[in-house]
Amino acid sequence: MSVKILGIESxxxxxxxxxxxxxxxxxxxxxxxQIDLHEVYGGVVPEIASRKHVEKINQVIKKAMQEADCTWExxxxxxxxxxxxxxxxxxxxxSCAKALAYAKGLPLVGVNHIEGHxxxxxxxxxxxxxxxxxMVASGGHSHLVYVKDYTEYEIVGRTRxxxxxxxxxxxxxxxxxxxxxxxxxxxxxxxxxxxxxxxxRAHMEDAPYDFSFSGLKSxxxxxxxxxxxxxIEINRADVAASFQAAVVDVLTDNSVRAAKAYGCExxxxxxxxxxNSALRARMTEACEKAGVSFYYxxxxxxxxxxxxxxxxxxxxxxxxxxxxxxxxxxxxxKIGER
Amino acid sequence: xxxxGIDSSGMVASAAIVTDNVTTAEYSVNFKKTHSETLLxxxxxxxxxxxxxxxxxxxxxxxxxxxxxxxxxxxxxxxxGLAMAAEKPVVPVPTLDALAYNLWGTDKLVCxxxxxxxxxxxxxxYSFENGVLRAHTEQLxxxxxxxxxxxxxxxxPVIFTGDGCPVFEEQLKTLMKTEFSFAPAQMNRQRAAAVxxxxxxxxxxxxxxxxxxxxxxxxxxSQAEREREEGKGTYYES
Numbered sequence: 344m345s346v347k348i349l350g351i352e353s354x355x356x357x358x359x360x361x362x363x364x365x366x367x368x369x370x371x372x373x374x375x376x377q378i379d380l381h382e383v384y385g386g387v388v389p390e391i392a393s394r395k396h397v398e399k400i401n402q403v404i405k406k407a408m409q410e411a412d413c414t415w416e417x418x419x420x421x422x423x424x425x426x427x428x429x430x431x432x433x434x435x436x437x438s439c440a441k442a443l444a445y446a447k448g449l450p451l452v453g454v455n456h457i458e459g460h461x462x463x464x465x466x467x468x469x470x471x472x473x474x475x476x477x478m479v480a481s482g483g484h485s486h487l488v489y490v491k492d493y494t495e496y497e498i499v500g501r502t503r504x505x506x507x508x509x510x511x512x513x514x515x516x517x518x519x520x521x522x523x524x525x526x527x528x529x530x531x532x533x534x535x536x537x538x539x540x541x542x543x544r545a546h547m548e549d550a551p552y553d554f555s556f557s558g559l560k561s562x563x564x565x566x567x568x569x570x571x572x573x574x575i576e577i578n579r580a581d582v583a584a585s586f587q588a589a590v591v592d593v594l595t596d597n598s599v600r601a602a603k604a605y606g607c608e609x610x611x612x613x614x615x616x617x618x619n620s621a622l623r624a625r626m627t628e629a630c631e632k633a634g635v636s637f638y639y640x641x642x643x644x645x646x647x648x649x650x651x652x653x654x655x656x657x658x659x660x661x662x663x664x665x666x667x668x669x670x671x672x673x674x675x676x677k678i679g680e681r
Numbered sequence: 682x683x684x685x686g687i688d689s690s691g692m693v694a695s696a697a698i699v700t701d702n703v704t705t706a707e708y709s710v711n712f713k714k715t716h717s718e719t720l721l722x723x724x725x726x727x728x729x730x731x732x733x734x735x736x737x738x739x740x741x742x743x744x745x746x747x748x749x750x751x752x753x754x755x756x757x758x759x760x761x762g763l764a765m766a767a768e769k770p771v772v773p774v775p776t777l778d779a780l781a782y783n784l785w786g787t788d789k790l791v792c793x794x795x796x797x798x799x800x801x802x803x804x805x806x807y808s809f810e811n812g813v814l815r816a817h818t819e820q821l822x823x824x825x826x827x828x829x830x831x832x833x834x835x836x837x838p839v840i841f842t843g844d845g846c847p848v849f850e851e852q853l854k855t856l857m858k859t860e861f862s863f864a865p866a867q868m869n870r871q872r873a874a875a876v877x878x879x880x881x882x883x884x885x886x887x888x889x890x891x892x893x894x895x896x897x898x899x900x901x902x903s904q905a906e907r908e909r910e911e912g913k914g915t916y917y918e919s
Contacts, residue, residue: 384905384909388903388905388906390750390903390905391903393750393751394897394903396754397758397896398896402893405893431754434751438717438754438755438758439758439765441721441759442758442760442763443765445725445762446762446766667722668721669717669721671717671718672717
């Protein structure tokens with residue numbers, strides 16, 4: 344007997360639903376992205392995101408069920424992201440999922456969005472099983488996580504200030520690339536020289552696996568201001584490539600060092616920044632050198648999606664985790680917290 | 682006819698079942714816990730208590746707005762989930778219609794006021810004619826002074842109801858030139874029985890919708906949209 348989970352995700356600006364079988368077979372993965380709506384504001388506007396979620400949620404869920412050719416009766420549970428994220432946005436998915444599960448008499452499993460990102464790796468990598476080290480980097484999160492088991496984690500390192508994706512967004516805005524910054528910087532950087540400008544790589548003395556990107560962001564802004572004052576023409580591709588190289592260096596160096604220190608033979612990447620081509624290339628190289636197997640999800644599973652929530656929902660469900668009808672959105676939910 | 686009514690537009694979370702013109706269950710809580718924690722357990726409680734299965738319902742009525750943006754969305758998303766699973770139509774009931782309906786039968790004007798901040802209220806002006814609720818205005822967000830002016834022009838006694846009463850009581854005392862009073866505790870906040878009872882009438886009139894298409898009625902744009910339209914530069918700063 345297979346186990347089918349309906350996953351629902353609405354933590355930021357993507358309304359998503361998916362049906363996942365046995366924790367890895369994605370039967371459907373529907374994502375309604377609101378990126379166009381937020382682009383003119385240069386970032387996600389929480390109220391606009393929440394309003395759109397409530398308009399789209401049923402259509403997205405129904406489409407996921409249809410594409411999976413799955414009936415309500417065939418489902419074993421409903422899994423939903425309940426944090427971290429934008430509270431108003433989270434509440435739409437949580438409220439709808441609870442009502443749906445209640446009305447269909449299905450178990451409900453609240454899922455941590457970041458744990459979902461980590462679990463996205465199980466979709467395409469059958470051989471990846473805990474324990475392993477995972478670097479989760481996205482617009483809102485940057486964590487280095489030791490995945491002890493499918494529902495057990497230890498946070499090894501975290502960002503002290505900006506998330507990696509956030510730094511990409513801010514630098515992208517400063518060099519006039521617009522939102523979302525990650526893919527745009529990645530693209531432009533391919534035409535630039537990563538060694539053109541020596542931007543700083545921050546390392547924390549007291550916490551060897553933590554990172555900080557605000558100093559790097561300031562260095563980029565200072566460089567841009569300096570060029571403007573001295574009337575030096577700015578090579579945006581070089582700025583993008585050099586900035587990206589600094590981020591990639593820090594993320595790669597910390598991840599590989601942590602993997603070795605924890606005796607992990609496997610290292611995975613997760614979250615929106617995991618789509619970054621320079622990061623993937625650099626990690627592949629560094630892991631090969633260190634004798635560590637390296638994993639990352641396809642871009643569609645790096646971005647916010649519900650398949651990953653279905654996957655993590657499956658593992659939580661199998662571990663006996665259940666949520667009640669009073670499940671609330673927890674905007675600052677920590678990894679491993681229940 | 683069996684209608685489940687839900688109102689989470691303000692501080693009150695309320696759920697009720699109205700069966701053939703009788704309120705068979707009603708559960709209202711005006712407490713600081715979030716609607717996300719209270720609403721669905723309350724729905725479960727009244728359904729269980731009355732041995733009602735969702736399949737028996739003809740429709741689900743929702744106070745669709747105006748109100749607290751988040752409250753409206755919790756109500757709407759909950760109703761969408763229930764309606765999708767039970768395959769039931771949804772009857773969107775304007776929040777202020779339902780608030781006014783609590784004062785059924787009065788010969789005075791009924792003016793529900795909900796605190797909309799910035800010295801404004803979400804409001805409407807209602808009366809009952811031959812037992813039928815009649816709206817003299819659309820639901821709208823209005824300055825309290827402007828509302829008083831409109832009511833004064835109508836020259837009829839008014840009953841105020843809603844969570845705006847304690848907030849604007851003092852101002853209304855100076856602004857109002859016609860006779861006015863404030864509704865008592867059993868009818869001065871949102872009640873899902875009124876949503877369900879009015880929902881039953883609207884349902885019979887064919888005013889039901891597919892849950893998938895239903896949207897809350899906010900009456901206001903988001904702050905970011907307003908500021909952008911007013912040309913106040915970019916909303917997002919690094």
